[in-house]
Amino acid sequence: MRATEIAQRLSAQVDAVVRMLLPNGKRQGQEWRAGSSEGEAGQSLGVHLTGDKAGVWSDFSTGESGDLIGLWMASRKLSLRDACKEAMDYLGIREDKIDPPQKRFQRPTKEGVLRLHSEHTAWLTATRRIASSTIDAYKLASRDGWLMFPYLRDGELIAAKYRKLPKSFRQDPDCEPCLFGWQAIADDARSVIITEGELDAMAWHTYGFPALSVPMGGGGGAKQGWIASEFDRLAVYDTIYLSLDSDGPGQQAEREIAERLGRERCRIVRLAHKDANDCLMRGIEAGDMAAALRDARTLDPSELKPAADFEDAVWSEFTRVDDGMRLPWQKTHNVLLLRPGETSIWAGVNGHGKSAVISQVVGDLATHDVRCCVASMEFRTPVWLMRMARQIAGTPHPTEAYIRAIVRALKGQLWAFDVAGSAKAQRILEVFRYARRRYAIELFVIDNLTKCGFDDDDYSGQKRFVEELSDFARLESTHVAIVAHMRKGDGEDHPAGKMAVKGSGGITDMVDTLIEVWRNKPLERALERLERDGTPVPDRIGTASTYLNVLKQRATGVEPSIALWFDKSTTQFLAAPDHAPRPMVPFSAVPATNHVSA
Numbered sequence: 001m002r003a004t005e006i007a008q009r010l011s012a013q014v015d016a017v018v019r020m021l022l023p024n025g026k027r028q029g030q031e032w033r034a035g036s037s038e039g040e041a042g043q044s045l046g047v048h049l050t051g052d053k054a055g056v057w058s059d060f061s062t063g064e065s066g067d068l069i070g071l072w073m074a075s076r077k078l079s080l081r082d083a084c085k086e087a088m089d090y091l092g093i094r095e096d097k098i099d100p101p102q103k104r105f106q107r108p109t110k111e112g113v114l115r116l117h118s119e120h121t122a123w124l125t126a127t128r129r130i131a132s133s134t135i136d137a138y139k140l141a142s143r144d145g146w147l148m149f150p151y152l153r154d155g156e157l158i159a160a161k162y163r164k165l166p167k168s169f170r171q172d173p174d175c176e177p178c179l180f181g182w183q184a185i186a187d188d189a190r191s192v193i194i195t196e197g198e199l200d201a202m203a204w205h206t207y208g209f210p211a212l213s214v215p216m217g218g219g220g221g222a223k224q225g226w227i228a229s230e231f232d233r234l235a236v237y238d239t240i241y242l243s244l245d246s247d248g249p250g251q252q253a254e255r256e257i258a259e260r261l262g263r264e265r266c267r268i269v270r271l272a273h274k275d276a277n278d279c280l281m282r283g284i285e286a287g288d289m290a291a292a293l294r295d296a297r298t299l300d301p302s303e304l305k306p307a308a309d310f311e312d313a314v315w316s317e318f319t320r321v322d323d324g325m326r327l328p329w330q331k332t333h334n335v336l337l338l339r340p341g342e343t344s345i346w347a348g349v350n351g352h353g354k355s356a357v358i359s360q361v362v363g364d365l366a367t368h369d370v371r372c373c374v375a376s377m378e379f380r381t382p383v384w385l386m387r388m389a390r391q392i393a394g395t396p397h398p399t400e401a402y403i404r405a406i407v408r409a410l411k412g413q414l415w416a417f418d419v420a421g422s423a424k425a426q427r428i429l430e431v432f433r434y435a436r437r438r439y440a441i442e443l444f445v446i447d448n449l450t451k452c453g454f455d456d457d458d459y460s461g462q463k464r465f466v467e468e469l470s471d472f473a474r475l476e477s478t479h480v481a482i483v484a485h486m487r488k489g490d491g492e493d494h495p496a497g498k499m500a501v502k503g504s505g506g507i508t509d510m511v512d513t514l515i516e517v518w519r520n521k522p523l524e525r526a527l528e529r530l531e532r533d534g535t536p537v538p539d540r541i542g543t544a545s546t547y548l549n550v551l552k553q554r555a556t557g558v559e560p561s562i563a564l565w566f567d568k569s570t571t572q573f574l575a576a577p578d579h580a581p582r583p584m585v586p587f588s589a590v591p592a593t594n595h596v597s598a
């Protein structure tokens with residue numbers, strides 16, 4: 001949460017806060033008076049207790065002033081981040097969080113790191129016009145003839161990039177993607193500038209405005225993977241100035257960073273030249289750079305766009321290839337897609353395999369680099385993960401080593417909303433929003449709708465929730481798949497159809513795709529009879545054991561019935577009666593001695 005928001009919340013209980021922070025102060029009229037931010041008795045420091053200015057303070061003897069978070073920092077001698085943490089605990093504010101996957105990163109060694117070589121200093125100061133004090137602040141060094149940019153956080157060396165003059169680059173492998181320049185940012189800063197390169201960050205610093213740099217330049221997607229690591233650290237800043245290059249990749253990065261860190265606090269900086277170092281080398285004055293910060297604007301709301309911006313998009317609509325996530329079975333690829341921005345319902349009667357089908361879909365996508373997040377209130381997390389791992393293994397008796405390798409392979413691909421039983425709908429949405437922004441999740445699954453804190457007959461609540469999920473999918477350009485129950489109607493021997501989805505009819509109107517999962521019970525009974533009568537059961541039989549009946553697909557209108565064959569030993573659904581289950585994660589993920597045969 002931003003520091004200013006926390007300060008505003010504190011000001012609603014300013015009396016209690018000042019009594020705690022400045023215990024020896026005294027109320028005088030509309031102010032709390034103390035001797036200093038240390039809290040002793042006296043007169044020089046005053047905090048407004050009422051009105052619009054409640055919480056605003058100033059100390060006449062030192063010239064310091066600010067809001068209640070500033071006072072918290074000053075009186076407790078804390079950094080902005082730590083003061084915000086303490087104040088949030090005090091206010092009982094809990095942030096929406098899912099722990100980041102515990103990836104193991106390498107750290108650079110410090111071996112061979114030397115003071116900056118004179119050749120490097122000369123290049124930085126004479127060619128790039130970077131101030132010596134800036135070079136010191138960012139702690140640049142030399143190593144084996146390379147100029148070293150240390151990525152430091154709280155004094156620790158997290159990563160490093162190197163430049164051989166004039167223009168060769170390398171970096172230490174497998175380090176955490178993080179921002180460059182924390183060493184130059186003051187503990188009490190309330191805003192930061194983010195640039196597209198280390199030298200641009202240092203150019204801003206030379207102008208008098210300390211700045212950070214992204215680690216991998218412009219562009220979207222994996223290039224901005226640092227956001228996951230730095231999300232919490234950046235949460236407290238009121239304003240984040242984005243000073244990226246004015247080219248295509250720079251603007252793509254701007255959009256992605258602003259969307260994920262919060263469009264409302266990100267301001268886009270436009271400079272006279274391509275980037276800050278370019279400005280410095282071409283003699284742009286500090287006053288002009290300050291004006292560029294002053295004039296920086298938030299991105300227009302995503303809803304507001306000039307129609308002319310759509311020129312390319314309109315043409316590409318004419319030639320568009322339908323795009324979306326594909327299901328595990330090739331025969332579905334041209335007829336059914338899970339599209340970003342859309343919502344699907346997977347409905348069926350109890351026990352007809354809804355959870356099993358969606359689990360295979362997620363398992364397949366997650367092992368093909370699609371980031372998924374599952375809220376399964378049907379089972380505890382280890383249980384649904386175990387069921388999914390069995391499908392991924394595609395073998396009846398996977399070894400422990402193989403199952404462990406599968407779960408490890410899901411790192412960075414699959415997240416669990418870890419609540420069994422019932423979860424509150426609003427909490428699910430909050431966590432989904434967070435997960436979308438932080439981890440760029442592409443597929444969210446809710447299994448199932450009735451376990452989202454509604455009474456059985458609260459159809460309007462369920463409808464509202466589905467509407468909110470559809471809005472979320474559309475605005476965040478992600479897909480939400482919802483598992484829902486169906487009424488049996490007159491038995492379960494026939495598919496129940498669109499009208500049988502439990503809840504208000506509005507639910508199916510709202511979603512883009514509706515799929516009924518129907519298990520062929522009559523066939524199962526026929527097979528049981530054959531077995532009982534001693535008649536040999538044919539190995540492979542032509543009638544499918546499960547059908548995915550697409551009852552609605554808004555994007556194309558195509559509504560196929562997809563036949564699947566359930567393999568009991570692996571719980572995989574197969575596309576044809578003569579198909580064999582197959583592993584989704586290769587056995588090569590496991591050391592050779594642990595391989596099992598399929």
Ligand SMILES: Nc1ncnc2c1ncn2[C@@H]1O[C@H](COP(=O)(O)OP(=O)(O)OP(=O)(O)O)[C@@H](O)[C@H]1O
Nearest residue numbers: 348349350351352353354355356519545546566571
């Ligand atoms: N065609 C099939 N033939 C035999 N067993 C199946 C078939 N489809 C699913 N199953 C099995 O039936 C059981 C129930 O499946 P699942 O839990 O996925 O159903 P569901 O529709 O989600 O049920 P519920 O509505 O109770 O949550 C599982 O053990 C699953 O492996």
